[in-house]
Amino acid sequence: MLLTERDTPEGTLVSVCDADVLGETFESGEVTLDVTEEFYGGEAAEEAGEESVVASLKGATTANLVGEECVGVAVDAGIIDPDRVLDVGGTVHAQLVWL
Incomplete structure (x- = not known):
């Protein structure tokens, strides 16, 4: 998995993807x-x-x-609700916002 952390004025932005989806484009509708x-x-x-x-x-x-791996890790850890994961053209995508 590829992990990036960025400090922004709004807080820490984390991006994670499976290595095999980097550079890919997925479409669904x-x-x-x-x-x-x-x-x-x-x-x-x-x-x-x-x-x-x-x-x-x-x-x-x-x-x-x-990606399946990183989203699966987040779901297994209880960080992402599996009912909120999006299927986008053959991969999965999740977003997280802590309030």
Whole structure:
């Protein structure tokens, strides 16, 4: 999994994707999901295991996740409600906002 943390004026933004979906575009009806190198990869991204992903998500203000593995990790950890996971053209996507 590729993990990126960014400090923003609104708090910490975390992006996580499975390595095999980086650079892919998924479509479902009017919804298009671009898993761009700029947002999910790049120099700031690091390979991360389950523990690192869970710890990062727990410290995030907002997060975006794409791919079966990383979304599954977040669901298994009780961070993402499985009923709120979106199926977008052959992959899964979840967003997280802590209020």
